[in-house]
Amino acid sequence: MPVQILYFAWVRELVGVGMERIDLPGEIATIAELIGWLAARSEGHAAAMADPARLRAAIDQRFVSLDAPVAGAREIALFPPVTGG
Amino acid sequence: MPVQILYFAWVRELVGVGMERIDLPGEIATIAELIGWLAARSEGHAAAMADPARLRAAIDQRFVSLDAPVAGAREIALFPPVTGG
Amino acid sequence: MIVVRVQPGPLDPAAELAALGASGAVASFTGHVRADDGVRLLELEHYPGMTERALEELAAAAAERWPLSALRIVHRVGAMQPGEAIVFVGAASDHRAAALEATAYLIDRLKTDAPFWKRESRGGPDAASWVERRAADDEAATRWD
Amino acid sequence: MIVVRVQPGPLDPAAELAALGASGAVASFTGHVRADDGVRLLELEHYPGMTERALEELAAAAAERWPLSALRIVHRVGAMQPGEAIVFVGAASDHRAAALEATAYLIDRLKTDAPFWKRESRGGPDAASWVERRAADDEAATRWD
Numbered sequence: 019m020p021v022q023i024l025y026f027a028w029v030r031e032l033v034g035v036g037m038e039r040i041d042l043p044g045e046i047a048t049i050a051e052l053i054g055w056l057a058a059r060s061e062g063h064a065a066a067m068a069d070p071a072r073l074r075a076a077i078d079q080r081f082v083s084l085d086a087p088v089a090g091a092r093e094i095a096l097f098p099p100v101t102g103g
Numbered sequence: 104m105p106v107q108i109l110y111f112a113w114v115r116e117l118v119g120v121g122m123e124r125i126d127l128p129g130e131i132a133t134i135a136e137l138i139g140w141l142a143a144r145s146e147g148h149a150a151a152m153a154d155p156a157r158l159r160a161a162i163d164q165r166f167v168s169l170d171a172p173v174a175g176a177r178e179i180a181l182f183p184p185v186t187g188g
Numbered sequence: 189m190i191v192v193r194v195q196p197g198p199l200d201p202a203a204e205l206a207a208l209g210a211s212g213a214v215a216s217f218t219g220h221v222r223a224d225d226g227v228r229l230l231e232l233e234h235y236p237g238m239t240e241r242a243l244e245e246l247a248a249a250a251a252e253r254w255p256l257s258a259l260r261i262v263h264r265v266g267a268m269q270p271g272e273a274i275v276f277v278g279a280a281s282d283h284r285a286a287a288l289e290a291t292a293y294l295i296d297r298l299k300t301d302a303p304f305w306k307r308e309s310r311g312g313p314d315a316a317s318w319v320e321r322r323a324a325d326d327e328a329a330t331r332w333d
Numbered sequence: 334m335i336v337v338r339v340q341p342g343p344l345d346p347a348a349e350l351a352a353l354g355a356s357g358a359v360a361s362f363t364g365h366v367r368a369d370d371g372v373r374l375l376e377l378e379h380y381p382g383m384t385e386r387a388l389e390e391l392a393a394a395a396a397e398r399w400p401l402s403a404l405r406i407v408h409r410v411g412a413m414q415p416g417e418a419i420v421f422v423g424a425a426s427d428h429r430a431a432a433l434e435a436t437a438y439l440i441d442r443l444k445t446d447a448p449f450w451k452r453e454s455r456g457g458p459d460a461a462s463w464v465e466r467r468a469a470d471d472e473a474a475t476r477w478d
Contacts, residue, residue: 024380026378026379026380026448026450027378027450027452027463028463030378076380076383076448079380079382079383079386079387080383081446095380095383095448097380097448097450098450098463098466099465099466100444100445100446100447100448100449100450100466101444101449101450101451101463101464101465101466102377102379102408102419102420102443102444102447102448102449102450102451103364103408103419103420103440103443103444103447103449103470109235111233111234111235111303111305112233112305112307112318113318115233161235161238161303164235164237164238164241164242165238166301180235180238180303182235182303182305183305183318183321184320184321185299185300185301185302185303185304185305185321186299186304186305186306186318186319186320186321187232187234187263187274187275187298187299187302187303187304187305187306188219188263188274188275188295188298188299188302188304188325201350201351201359202347202348202350202351203347205346205347205350205361205363206346206347210365210368210416210417210418211365211367212364212365212366212367213362213363213364213365214346214362214363214364214365215360215361215362215363215436216350216360216361216362217358217359217360217361217429217432217433218350218358218359218360219357219358219359219429220355220356220357220358220359222356222357222427223355271355272355273355282367284362284364284440284441284473285473287362288362288433288436288437288440291360291433292433295429295433296429328429328430
């Protein structure tokens with residue numbers, strides 16, 4: 019399934035792009051598995067995904083935990099903990 | 104001793120004046136006793152002092168309880184509970 | 189910077205907020221004359237001299253309790269129309285909780301610790317009445333003891 | 334009336350406060366870029382689309398929880414100088430506690446529930462750094478759970 023992956027803040031900087039469209043292999047069930055799979059795509063991806071504990075995620079513009087299922091997602095975002103306000 | 108007595112809000116309206124200078128008899132020891140003594144001065148005073156539980160007081164511009172001693176006071180104010188803000 | 193003011197003229201909350209400056213955290217509270225219960229005129233009586241002293245002591249107590257860079261208390265006295273601002277309190281700090289808590293403290297305590305009295309007129313010759321003190325105000329104030 | 338806005342241009346807290354109207358009780362919180370720790374430029378990145386949704390949900394949750402007559406959340410994005418306002422939240426109500434609590438809730442929750450990221454520059458080529466999340470912000474947010 020083609021999914022839009024968004025990156026923000028230092029995740030975006032390390033990956034090198036803010037958005038990519040990816041065909042996810044069917045065996046990827048959760049955000050955590052997606053993070054592991056993305057890490058293999060480039061050195062930048064590897065650096066950004068090195069420590070999943072530092073990452074947060076959203077599916078279709080709602081915050082989710084890293085064990086959330088990705089099935090049916092159209093847009094997945096990975097980013098550091100938010101620091102607004 | 105001559106003391107300045109101030110009245111505010113409906114206490115002032117019932118007494119009929121906002122301020123009076125009074126020579127307090129030496130036997131008046133507390134605000135509560137002052138209230139009882141003032142009640143005899145006029146019908147207006149009597150109406151204003153009728154229910155001491157509805158009155159609050161300040162001595163020299165500081166809130167005090169009704170059993171506070173009046174000795175040494177230069178300015179005593181009697182008024183209803185405050186309602187600012 | 190602590191500013192305490194009692195004034196008969198109009199109070200502009202926006203200007204007061206701006207005057208609190210640009211610290212990391214700035215909180216404010218404004219009370220207006222309520223227009224929803226038929227009140228046509230509100231009169232605020234106070235105890236000149238004691239009022240300023242009470243507000244200055246309140247400001248000093250807040251500045252002692254929280255790390256504040258600025259604090260303002262402005263209270264109107266005299267006659268006011270519905271919708272006009274009666275009171276503005278605000279606090280500025282590097283810390284969000286300090287600004288928010290100091291602001292809540294200032295307005296809660298002002299309602300019990302400063303000598304102001306409100307009289308409402310609803311029209312008609314005998315319709316002016318002194319506002320009664322609310323027990324909820326005493327409870328709000330005592331939570332800071 | 335609920336107003337939620339994300340804007341790249343300057344934010345005027347005084348104008349936002351005035352726009353909250355003249356309810357009996359109006360509370361506000363403004364966050365400014367701190368000037369005291371050598372920061373020369375602050376950049377605020379956000380997640381367009383999700384940001385607006387998150388702020389609207391936050392506003393709706395506050396309006397559900399307290400009886401509010403008006404509520405505003407305005408957040409800047411992009412580059413800002415020290416002293417400039419980053420965020421304004423405010424609430425108006427007939428009830429003092431509702432306005433104050435809703436305002437504290439909005440800013441506490443905004444810090445954990447909306448996708449914003451701050452980057453600070455202190456001058457020098459490599460001196461830009463992403464701000465780390467503070468545990469105190471998580472604690473402040475969870476007190477409303």
